[in-house]
Every structure is written in structure tokens, then in C-alpha cells.
Amino acid sequence: MTEFELKYGCNPNQKPARIFMKDDSELPIKVLNGRPGYINFLDAFNAWQLVKELREVFGIPAATSFKHVSPTSAAIGLPLDRGLKKACFVEEFEELDNSPLACAYVRARGTDRLCSFGDWVALSDPCDVMTAKLLAREVSDGIIAPGYEPEALEILKGKRKGNYNIVEIDPEYKPAPVETKDVFGITFEQGRNEFKIGYHLLENVVTENKELPESAKRDLIVALITLKYTQSNSVCYAVNGQAIGVGAGQQSRVHCTRLAGGKADTWLLRQHPKTLALPFIPTMGRPERDNVIDGYINGNEEDVCRDGIWQNYFTVKPEKLSAEEKAEWLAGFNEIALASDAFFPFADNVKRAYASGVKYIAQPGGSIRDDLVIEECNKNNMVMAFTGMRLFHH
Secondary structure (H helix, E strand, O other): OOEEEEOOOOOOOOOOEEEEOOOOOOOOEEEEEOOOOHHHHHHHHHHHHHHHHHHHHHOOOEEEEEEOOEEEEEEEOOOOOHHHHHHOOOOOOHHHHHOHHHHHHHHHHHHOOOOOOOEEEEEOOOEOHHHHHHHHOOOEEEEEEOOEOHHHHHHHHOHHHHOOEEEEEOOOOOOOOEEEEEEOOEEEEEEOOOOOOOHHHHOOEOOOOOOOOHHHHHHHHHHHHHHHOOOOOEEEEEEOOEEEEEEEOOOOHHHHHHHHHHHHHHHHHOOOHHHHOOOEOOOOOHHHHHHHHHHHHHOOOOOOOOOOOHHHOEOOOOOOOOHHHHHHHHOOOOOEEEEEOOOOOOOHHHHHHHHOOEEEEEEOOOOOOHHHHHHHHHHOOOEEEEOOOOOOOO
């Protein structure tokens, strides 16, 4: 297959549309089910690069959940504790721990469940049965992986009335070193970003505190690789081998830091005992529970604990999660890593990061206010490394 015709481009009025190889070679993919669209493939190819790079660095399976050409999260296949399993709605799957790939998927899909609704999934390894069973329960547009176990493929083919998008990619495929794209009829050309992210980027620690444990290095690398495939400007919070808050595509860097920090806080508060104990009506599905949990934690559109409203969601009226309880819970997390795709121009980014439990930071450095940013880190005994490498992605 040298080309694949698409129903339309970004929008229904944008026709014709296709993907193809400029040199008339074979496409490195097989569409095993469904008919992926233009945006689906943009998500798929960016997502595949992310998990492939995570796999190469850490040597264990990785997964990501993508929406509109940015990851909602990405994770490597570390085991989940009981609270995290409950927060991700997978506590009944006792066999989950036997599949690192499934653990990676649960972490990636469970981090920002509101944003992952209708996502595109990428797996670094062939999809196994456990991962397929978990994915089959979620609202998703499609998946890309280097292969599928036969039973896993049959499970996935049953999604969306048999129309679920399933793409297999050749794991040995290597793109040309120069890439192009057209904007307004004008062709842009650049060398592909083949820069390899690794632990060497964390050697230039510029703060007074230079203690960077292996767990923090791992999380900073996860965050940096995630940023490499996130629409800029972008900031990523990470802990325990997964991205827990991604702020993408903001014009102001502090807005990225706030957005990602809010998502990280919400993810942590999903694991609060009060949140885990919410008495949902048994017939309520997971997507509806996600919306209610977000309302319970953040307030948003309605007070889900108010008389006349709680009856729509719960069997009994739940206790509110007070501001004091939120602060006390979040204060227990102070080993979080944060990476930025470009330098912090002001110390406000560090202040906001610290408020969400960040202790370790990786950023390129190079601002005229680096000294102020470093000073703010030193005030809070934080550790910051200058990577010297910008990771813009557009």
C-alpha cells in the first residue's frame, strides 16, 4: 500500500485527502480495521514516536493517550498500587500486574480521563489480551501498535460496532532525515528532530541542591520525551514513571505551568480517600463518573454535593472535599518532576510548580533571568538541571 485515501482532511470540507509516501515506497503501516482519518493519523504517528522512544530509553513497555496532536499522558509499565487501580477503575483486574504493557496503558489512559475521552492510543509493544480488554471498555478513536495478539485483535475489532480504527506499524521503519510540510501553499523543510533524550541531559545541575535520585531522573526523562511530541509551548509534570499533567499549546509558559499543575493536582486528588469512596449510582458509566469526580474535586459547572443535585449521581450525599483537606493531601506529594520544552523566562513558573509538589526541574536554560529562576529554586531546596536543548514541536 503506497497511499491511503482519507474520508476528508481536518474538516469535512477539506477534500481530497490522503496519506502517501513521496518516493512511492510502501507505507509503513497496515490498517487492520476501521478507516482512520487525517487527525487520527496525526495522533497515531506522533504517539508512536513517543512510546517508541520511551521503550528505547527504559527498556520496558510504554503507552500514551493522544488527543488533537498532543499527549494527555504517557507512561512506562510500572506496577500500580491499590489506590491508583481504584482511581483508574481497574481494581477488579487481578491479572493486570502480569502485563507491564497493560500497566502502562492504565497509567496513560487514567491520568487525565476527561481529556482522554475519544483518544488515540499508542503502544510500544504488540497489544496483548489484557491491554485489549482494558481498552475495549473505554471511549477511544483508535490504536497504533507494532502488532496484535490474535485474541487481542478480535477483542478490539468488536469496538464501535466493528468500526474501531486499528493500525499496525512496522517497528523497523525509519523516516527520511529531512521532512517537509505545506502551509498556505508554501513548503517548509527541516531536518527531523532526531535528538536522543537521555540521562546526559541531567548532568548540569545549577541549583545548590544537587541531589537527583534515580527515580527523579526517570521521571524527568519521561517528562522530556513527552514534551518532544507535545504542541508547544508545553510543560509536563511526572512522577512514578508517568506524565501526570501536560500543559500544551499555550502562548505563555506560566499558563502551561498552571494548566499542567492543575491537571497534576486533580490526578493526585482522584486518589484521595474521599474521592475513592464516592457512592456512585451503580448504573453510572465511567465517563459520567469522570465528569462528576472532576466536579467533586474542582467545583466547575455545579456543586455535585448540593441538595437536589447529588441525588443525580450518588446513592447517599457525600461529604465535600474541603480546601483544607485538599491542601493537606497535596502537601504529602513533594517529589514530583517537571520539565519544560523551553526556558523559564520568569520565576513565577517555579513558584507555581512548587505549589504542586515539584522538587525536580529540567529545562533548557538560557534566559536573561536564569539567576532569578535558580534563586527561586534555591529558596525551596529544589533541584534544577539545565538541559541546553529546546524541544519545540509544531
